[in-house]
Amino acid sequence: MVHLSFWSSNLPKIEQTLGAIAIFFAVLGALFYIAGRVNGRAARPLAGFIFLAPALLLLLVGLVVPAIKTILFSFKDSNGIKYIGMKNYQWIIDNPEIHKVIVNTLLWILITPFATTALGLFLAIMLNRMKRESLPKSLLFMPMAISFVGASIIWQFVYNFAPPSQPQTGLLSALARTLGFTPPNWILVQPLNTFLLMVIFVWVETGFAMVILSAAIKGVPADIMEASALDGATGWKLFRLVTFPMVRSTFIVVLATMVVTSLKLFDIVRTVTGGNFSTSVISNEMYSQIFVRFDNGRGSALAVILFVMVTPILAYNIRNLRKERSIA
Amino acid sequence: MSIMSKKTPKIADHNPGRKLFSSKFAAAVVWSITILWTIPTFGLFATSFRPKNDVFLTGWWQIFTHPHFTLSNYDAVLFGKGDAGNVGGVLPYFLNSLAITLPAVIFPVVIATMAAYCLAWIRFRGSDALFFGIFALQIVPIQMSLIPLLQLFTGGAHIGHFTLIPALGIAGKLAGIWLPHTMFALPLAIYLLHNFISSLPRDLMEAAYVDGANHFTVFRRIVLPLSIPAIAAFSIFQFLWVWNDLLVALTFSAGTQTISPINAKLASLVGQWGSHWEILTAGAFITIAVPLVVFFSLQRYFVRGLLAGSVK
Numbered sequence: 125m126v127h128l129s130f131w132s133s134n135l136p137k138i139e140q141t142l143g144a145i146a147i148f149f150a151v152l153g154a155l156f157y158i159a160g161r162v163n164g165r166a167a168r169p170l171a172g173f174i175f176l177a178p179a180l181l182l183l184l185v186g187l188v189v190p191a192i193k194t195i196l197f198s199f200k201d202s203n204g205i206k207y208i209g210m211k212n213y214q215w216i217i218d219n220p221e222i223h224k225v226i227v228n229t230l231l232w233i234l235i236t237p238f239a240t241t242a243l244g245l246f247l248a249i250m251l252n253r254m255k256r257e258s259l260p261k262s263l264l265f266m267p268m269a270i271s272f273v274g275a276s277i278i279w280q281f282v283y284n285f286a287p288p289s290q291p292q293t294g295l296l297s298a299l300a301r302t303l304g305f306t307p308p309n310w311i312l313v314q315p316l317n318t319f320l321l322m323v324i325f326v327w328v329e330t331g332f333a334m335v336i337l338s339a340a341i342k343g344v345p346a347d348i349m350e351a352s353a354l355d356g357a358t359g360w361k362l363f364r365l366v367t368f369p370m371v372r373s374t375f376i377v378v379l380a381t382m383v384v385t386s387l388k389l390f391d392i393v394r395t396v397t398g399g400n401f402s403t404s405v406i407s408n409e410m411y412s413q414i415f416v417r418f419d420n421g422r423g424s425a426l427a428v429i430l431f432v433m434v435t436p437i438l439a440y441n442i443r444n445l446r447k448e449r450s451i452a
Numbered sequence: 453m454s455i456m457s458k459k460t461p462k463i464a465d466h467n468p469g470r471k472l473f474s475s476k477f478a479a480a481v482v483w484s485i486t487i488l489w490t491i492p493t494f495g496l497f498a499t500s501f502r503p504k505n506d507v508f509l510t511g512w513w514q515i516f517t518h519p520h521f522t523l524s525n526y527d528a529v530l531f532g533k534g535d536a537g538n539v540g541g542v543l544p545y546f547l548n549s550l551a552i553t554l555p556a557v558i559f560p561v562v563i564a565t566m567a568a569y570c571l572a573w574i575r576f577r578g579s580d581a582l583f584f585g586i587f588a589l590q591i592v593p594i595q596m597s598l599i600p601l602l603q604l605f606t607g608g609a610h611i612g613h614f615t616l617i618p619a620l621g622i623a624g625k626l627a628g629i630w631l632p633h634t635m636f637a638l639p640l641a642i643y644l645l646h647n648f649i650s651s652l653p654r655d656l657m658e659a660a661y662v663d664g665a666n667h668f669t670v671f672r673r674i675v676l677p678l679s680i681p682a683i684a685a686f687s688i689f690q691f692l693w694v695w696n697d698l699l700v701a702l703t704f705s706a707g708t709q710t711i712s713p714i715n716a717k718l719a720s721l722v723g724q725w726g727s728h729w730e731i732l733t734a735g736a737f738i739t740i741a742v743p744l745v746v747f748f749s750l751q752r753y754f755v756r757g758l759l760a761g762s763v764k
Contacts, residue, residue, distance in 0.1 A: 134547050137711070140626055141551040145558055152562070160668040168574065171667035175570035178563045179638055183589060185617070186635025189609075190600035191592045197599065204599075247485065253478035260486040262751065266493070269747035270740045271696030273719045277736040278492045280722070281499065281729060293511045293729070295495060327489065339759050388593050391698045395719050410595055411699070420599055427595045438591040445587060449580075 191431070197424035204420045212425035222409065226429075228318055229405045232389060233433075236325045237382035241375060243326065244333025249367065251334070252341050261338070265331035272328065272391030279324045280396055285309040314402050321403060324392050329385065333378045340374035341367065373444075380437050387433055406430050500525055500733040507730045525734035542735055544710075545717040549695060549742075551626055552713050556633035556694045561687050563634065564641030565649070569675050571642070572650035573657060574667055583646060589639040598703045601632055605704075626711055629704045633694050641686055648682035649675060684753045692743050692754075714739050 159174050201208050216222050247264060251257045267275060284294030288306055292298040297307035311317050344367065352366045368375070390407040393399055399408040406426050414423035498512045501521040506514070515521075532541030571583050605628050608619035622628040652675065660670050676683075698715055705712040718739050721732060747754065 130543070133710075134544055137547060137551045137626065141554055144555050144627065144630070148555070148559060148562075156668040156672070160666050167666060169576075172570050172574040172576060175566040175574065175667070175671070179567035179586075179642060182563065182631075182635045183586065183638055185604070186601060186632065187589050187592045187597055187639070190597035190604075193600040194596040204603075247482065250478040250482045254475050254482055255479070257482070260482050262748070263486050263490050265751070265755075266744070266747065267489070269692055269743040270493070271698070271715050271743070273696070273698055273715050274736050274740040277718070277722065277732055278496045281496060281733065282492050284729070291509055291511070293507065293509075295491070295511065295513075298511050298513075327492070330489075335755055336759060339755075388595065390595075391719075394698065395722055398723075407593075407595055407699075411702075414599060415703070424596075424599065427593065427598075430593045431591070431596055434591055434593060438588065442584065442588055446584070 194424045194427050194431075197420055198428045200421050200424075202419040202421050208421065212421045215422060216425060216429070224402055225404045225406060225409045228403065229387065229433075231318060232322065232325075232386045232405060233383050235319075236322050236329075236386045237379050239322070239326050240329045240382050241333045241337075241379045243330050244378065245337045245371070245375060247330070247334045248338035248341050249363065251338055261335070265335055267328045268331045270328065272324070272389075273395050275324050275328050276392050276395035279320075279327070280311075283310040283320060285311070311397060312401055317397065317401055318403050321392050321396055324396070325386060325389065329382060333382065336378055337371060337374060340371040344370040377441075377444075380441060383437055384434055387430065496733045496736055499729060500737045502730065504728075504730045507733075525730045526738070529731055529734040529738060542714055542717055542721075542738060545712065545714040546738065548711050549713040549715065552629050552633075552701070552711070553691060553694045555626075555630045556637075557687050557690045559630060560634040560637035560641050560690060561683055564638055564686075565645050565676070565679065565683060566671070567638070567642050568645035568649045569667075569671055572646055573670075573675075583642075586639055587643050590643075594636050594699060597632070597636070598699075601635075602703065605631075624705065624711065629701065629711065632700050632704055633697070636700070637690055637693070641690070644686055645679065645682055649679055652678055681753065681756060684750070685756045688746060688750050688754045691746060695743050 155174055159170050162170055197204050198212055199207055199209060216226075251261060270278070282295045283297075284292075285297050285307060286292050286294070292301055292307060294307075294310075296310060300307035310320055348370070349362075349366065352362055357366060388407055389405055390411065393403055393405050393408045394411070397403045399405075399412060404412075406429060410423045410426040410430070413419045413426060495512045498515050499507055501523070502512065502515065503520060503522045503524070506518075506520060510518075530541060530543050567586075571579050571586075602623060604617065605620050605623040608615060609617040620628075622631065656674060657670060660674055665673070695713070696715060697713075698719055701713045701716045702719075705716065718732075718735050721735050
């Protein structure tokens with residue numbers, strides 16, 4: 125089945141991979157051995173340096189410097205050579221197509237995080253009330269393991285459309301026909317198509333929200349629930365006054381994570397529509413500007429806008445982390 | 453913290469007000485949603501085993517009334533054979549994915565564990581500030597790093613005429629994908645592992661130091677073995693992330709088909725074979741098979757890892 129030529133062209137990759145891993149551990153082992161022999165006052169700072177330096181170097185080269193460079197690029201022309209002031213941002217402000225992209229991104233971060241987290245919480249509460257919860261939990265969580273590309277194909281197949289004369293093989297189209305109306309070509313219908321893309325996101329991420337919120341709900345002390353139940357709190361009231369306040373902080377953490385994930389979203393849009401039919405989002409538009417139109421400046425300006433949008437959420441997270449630390 | 457445990461606070465069996473949300477009702481709701489959630493994946497799975505003509509003419513749900521299966525789609529996708537024409541075979545891309553993923557998991561996990569140990573136990577002035585700084589780096593979207601990193605790999609880094617970092621020449625090579633993945637993983641990895649490692653028992657560590665063990669011995673003999681749960685959790689997380697990534701792969705393997713991972717190949721199949729659902733579904737299933745196996749066999753650790761970051 126597999127030809128010899130297959131191995132001759134692919135074996136080097138496997139060798140490279142295993143070789144790189146071996147070298148990595150050999151270098152570390154040697155460093156540990158040599159530095160471990162050092163005694164006296166230099167020992168501690170040297171150990172600290174060896175443990176920390178690789179990470180700091182990589183972070184500096186991979187994130188800190190590039191972030192600064194991207195900000196500079198956003199003020200330069202398409203080749204990244206000449207400074208052109210605010211022109212790239214002016215382009216964003218003036219271009220109605222980019223407005224649409226930004227509106228789409230805002231829709232994504234307003235709708236999907238709430239949909240995902242709320243549904244996750246609902247499922248977590250329901251799971252908590254049923255017996256033998258582990259199988260449905262696994263199945264609901266499963267899409268998390270599937271890539272956005274894989275998920276996009278799964279759902280494109282659901283949204284698949286055939287002309288009215290032909291049989292419908294897409295589940296949604298077939299369902300529409302069974303209900304008695306002619307299915308449209310879903311992916312082309314604006315603005316419905318953006319919402320259909322969001323469904324894919326919600327499908328993937330709800331399991332994540334559910335698992336984390338489920339753990340939080342199980343963490344609510346049983347006696348608190350019992351006492352409230354004895355006091356007559358039931359159903360919606362119990363949820364609103366007892367359960368939700370107890371898991372509120374987790375809910376917000378999940379929500380923030382979802383906002384960041386949906387803000388950076390790229391794969392679903394890229395795979396399903398390629399950003400066409402007014403479905404593009406900032407991350408996809410940035411990719412198109414850089415790798416399709418070869419305009420570093422505009423692409424960087426879009427990346428900076430993403431950065432500015434993420435900042436308040438992570439600032440909030442950092443504030444929370446500091447608070448936790450000071451209590452601990 | 454066992455997530456899948458069945459410890460449910462039994463509170464309201466005697467409470468009439470909770471009849472509405474009785475266990476059976478909850479189970480019915482959960483199972484309906486679960487089935488709804490699983491149908492799309494099942495449809496993909498079923499379609500990938502159906503003959504080409506069936507896929508074109510009838511919906512996959514026909515398998516219940518007219519079961520008719522074939523492996524020819526997998527033959528076409530894996531080895532490039534079949535009546536759909538020359539797909540090219542995704543097997544090399546599958547190997548690419550493995551070749552990318554293994555180092556891109558091992559490197560950041562080891563480097564992050566070392567850094568986390570240092571920040572937690574070899575404390576120095578400013579180590580707390582540094583920890584917050586690293587956590588804050590999650591703020592930088594990957595998108596911001598792509599172009600500068602790509603330029604670094606092809607052109608190096610210079611200050612005036614002085615070459616700070618020479619052109620690494622790893623653009624379009626495997627190392628050119630390992631490195632970005634390693635870099636981007638570090639903030640979250642260091643944060644999660646620091647949470648775990650800083651909570652190791654102080655007495656144990658101090659006893660080892662008193663016995664004359666240096667930091668390297670303590671790291672190897674105590675910290676590593678005790679941190680296995682956290683390391684496993686993050687490794688799974690990182691494995692899924694790298695295997696499923698599209699943006700980094702597209703950017704750093706741009707043009708060179710020899711190293712692009714299966715996920716990127718799958719994305720390009722959508723463009724080329726958009727109407728050939730028998731090819732796409734089989735390709736998609738091959739792509740998601742590995743993460744699904746990893747997920748179902750190790751989900752306990754995975755969940756634990758996720759929780760370490762979000763629930764206190």
